[in-house]
Amino acid sequence: MTSLQSPQAQRHGPPTRDALAVAAENFVSGQISSRYLVSANIATTQRRTSLAEDEALGTAVAWTFIIVPTAYPQVMVECIYGSTQTLARWFANSVHTWKFEPLEVNTAPIDPTFTIFRTAEPTLTLNSSRADLIGFESSAAGAFDCRIHPTAGSMGWDETVRRWYLLSARQHVVPAQSSELPQKLLARFRLLADETKDPNWDFEGAPSIPEDEWLRASDLCREALLVKELPEPVPSPCGDGTIHLRWSKPDGSQVLLEMRGSQIWWSYRKHGHVESGKLWFREDAIELLRDKLA
């Protein structure tokens, strides 16, 4: 089994570019051709501060790779360099839901509550929206914004940053399930992406809604179309930067999803009865739709 850790992992200090590239190449070998790898770095902001604080506490430092699905046609291999506490926090909500198997590592597990994992079914995981959580979670802290992926490859290398993102052409990534969007719906998605690509598109200061976001929304719709008896969704952009997806049935029941980044707010209405909540995973959104409307 491919080792996830490099010798750098035991040091307190950022790995070198070469070590990072070699480790990344090892990790993704067989899944992603290394010739497509583009090294990139993204300066972190608040998260960096957070890491520094953790290190000040004397906790161990580890780094690992996570494959995060991004907008087509790329996948992202993310290297997180930080304290075990930080990494454990990142993984806390996902380990139990991912299909992981312990990775054979060069050293003993750093922390009994945190082991480095690799997925048992990499292809499936590449397409899992659960992976999005890890990539997008830090954007809430202002540290990382997946929307800048397309430009990340052109950024210079800086040894002082704490995380690296290796972008690769998407290969061997076939969605576990997919359907085609009806032409009319596809056309609407394209139109909405065009309408909202610039800031202030509503003349009220609305943030731009990048194409990545529309792709994620259309992906969700594509999956939802596989659910029997589910009506066709109606997408629309909101001035607060969310994408609204509405499913309505003739009996008056309705599910509304409001998406932004990895966050999905939902509400269900039927004859004056209202339920609402928040979801993190696309699969949960599909399950909700199935439960409420199918």
Add this chain to the structure above:
Amino acid sequence: MLGARPTPEQLEEAAPHEFVLRLVHPTSYTGRLETSCLPSRDWKGKPTATDYGPSAFLEARLPGGVAELEAANHDWKRFGVVRLQIRELNERGVVVRMTPMDCQFPTIAHAHATLFGVTSANRDDVVELFAARIQRVPPRAA
């Protein structure tokens, strides 16, 4: 934190008997008015440091009505128009206050107002009201 900006309470409140005009982006009309026509997530009913909330225009301060808005911004010609009595908004927990400083178009800034108190909890009711009071339907985007 509103910084140097006035607190909502310091802003002039529009009277309940007055009418406001709310413009609706064409992408929020699909044969019915979508909830996306009324942002609520960013504000959660409270103003941010740079923005008080969704915009509207006090009709009484626009002698030229909608045409005056469209003269200030030609793009609004393709927007929908909702005309509401402020009392109806108040009944749903929304307060209208004058916010000329937030208007992007100087010629109509004096009529610019903000809808305070739109939250995810009351938004659907307010959008329902919008749908009932829509004066001009925008063209369907697609």
